Amino acid sequence: MNLKVKNISNVGGEVKAPPSKSYSHRAVILASLAKGTSKLYDMLFSEDTISSINVCKTLGAKITEKEGYLEVVGTGGNFHNSSDDYIDLGNSGTTLRIMTSLAGLSDNDVILTGDDSLKTRPMGVLMDALKDLGVSTKSLKDNEKAPILIKPGYAGGEVSIPGNISSQFISSILISAPLSENGVQLSVLPDFKSKPYVDMSLDIMSKFGVDITEEIQFKHDDCSKDYKTCAVVYYDIPKNEYKATDYVVEGDYSSASYLLAAIAILGGEAKIFNLFKDSKQGDKVILDIIRDMGADIEVHEDYVKISSDGNLKAIDVNLSDSPDLLITVAVLASLAEGTSKITGVAHARVKETDRIATTCSELKKLNCNVVEHEDGMTIEGGISSGVVDSHGDHRLAMAFSLAGLKEDVEITNGEVFDVSFPNFIGAMAELGIELELN
Ligand SMILES: O=C(O)C1=C[C@@H](OP(=O)(O)O)[C@@H](O)[C@H](O)C1
Ligand SMILES: C=C(OP(=O)(O)O)C(=O)O
Known part of the structure; x- marks a missing residue:
């Protein structure tokens, strides 16, 4: 048209x-990982955020639209894939990236895919990082892009990731890490692009009961003190649980x-x-x-x-x-x-x-x-x-x-x-x- x-x-x-698209994705995803029932107010219902709602339902969260809010009964991180087909995430890069790590928490295989545009979005850096954390993934077209098969098992450990392609890879590891077997120590290498989206992830994770420390390690004394180009940003994420909460999504x-x-x-x-x-x-x-x-x-x-x-x-x-x-x-x-x-x-x-x-x-x-x-x-x-x-x-x-x-x-x-x-x-x-x- x-x-x-x-x-x-x-x-x-x-x-x-x-309402904010980024916070709406994260709110439904964190509520689905939490133990107990969350009420999410002022959620955005757009094609992208509906992809997040649907994948969370497929992995076991009970999500119901109520008068004025979205009720989410979380899984406590115990995902189980109820679909024997590919899960279609439409056009949503945020959903694909965040859910790729989280699918490693499922007790059975998950295959994530999307529309023609989503199948062009880079995934290789995240797949490599997940390998270091014990999560096995495979691009079904062997091109480091969706459709991606994710196998169960998320041990955790130490990993570093370049920050210049997509901050969604970093949000993905941060959000999933507390539910891994051993926790994660994540280093983000410069250039670190789109960092405010990672700060938004940490902000809402804290509202769901998980606080993470960030340490900015400058590479040398004479650098411009600009984390974007001159620092490794380090996150220590011990094992933890998300707690259900009532959450109001702000404007976008x-x-x-x-x-x-x-x-x-x-x-x-x-x-x-x-x-x-x-x-x-x-x-x-x-x-x-x-x-x-x-x-x-x-x-x-x-x-x-x-x-x-x-x-x-x-x-x-x-x-x-x-x-x-x-x-x-x-x-x-x-x-x-x-x-x-x-x-x-x-x-x-x-x-x-x-x-x-x-x-x-x-x-x-x-x-x-x-x-x-x-x-x-x-x-x-x-x-x-x-x-x-x-x-x-x-x-x-x-x-x-x-x-x-x-x-x-x-x-x-x-x-x-x-x-x-x-x-x-x-x-x-x-x-x-x-x-x-x-
Ligand atoms: O995490 C998020 O919610 C987003 C991160 C950004 O992507 P990049 O980190 O790939 O720049 C942004 O473009 C996208 O619309 C939403
Ligand atoms: C890039 C965008 O979103 P996503 O990465 O979630 O597809 C966007 O909304 O402009």
Whole structure:
């Protein structure tokens, strides 16, 4: 289906950001590992998080939608796979990565797979690390990608892992490690990308009763004291148990980036609720980025107020900790005055699509002057009307709908936002932006 801006009127107002995708995945997974019954409030029900709910059910958690919350009766870590088929995780990289380690806790074999995009996502680094921890995995196509067979048995021990491909490998080991036979000592080697997602894992693990210590070991005295490029980050995870808890999922800064960007582009004033000042989400940096581009941002305890005159300035930004903002920022840059540079996101090439390549190719279709780099792109402000394709990537669909606020832009395969933000059209409508799918 094609996604397009139909009408714009009375821009601004108030809207609630949708629940965090990353915290929703983790909440249902940790509740499924815990002993006892957890109540999860304000969960995101998107295609990706439903994949996590379904795999947890298949492995033995009892999950029921109740009035106002999701009830999860956990397994205490005693997973048993009730399916004799492949478990299909759709498009969700987070589910695939986190569940690959957890499948090692099952008392029988598990095979995880997904859609064509998920079958392209790298898994080799995680499979190697799991081997060191006693978990045997096999890529059924022998290409270090899904479908992946995971055998029972998770001894634990010492392991190191490169941090530059996906932080999801690290979250996966951290979340599973307390339930291994002997605990895990994990070293993450530089460059450590997307670390805020690991901090989010530790944050919610603590809410479910497991606290982990982190130690940053700098390699030499004269390094820049930047853990990202110059330190080994070490985690000691003793054997432990998760405890059931009641948990409220906070709002999602990555999804909110589209709402904030829309106001920044069109001009106007809006309050976005459910965005917390003390959030651990790395994508909170969208507030600084939009401020640097010229909008006014007020950060309150549980909401953000944005005001903009619609005039945007170019920026130079490193998105290594917040790769999901890449396409939003690229589209903002294409509508700004001057030349912007985005760096630090080589890992965005191995997501739902190669997001550096697809973003550049689609911006070029709008006659934007963009130059692709290995780890980002340079974008000169200025676009014209045209037709672009989402390549089946939810973030391309949502971000390019923002280009349609200034020029006539149609997005083919534009319906894919259900992966992370099912109410995208409804939320934009609350800000006066009517999008249509046909
Ligand atoms: O752990 C998570 O919830 C996520 C981690 C990030 O991936 P990488 O660590 O691969 O950058 C991010 O892109 C993804 O949308 C969600
Ligand atoms: C990369 C993303 O998610 P995942 O890795 O879970 O597929 C995303 O939401 O942009």
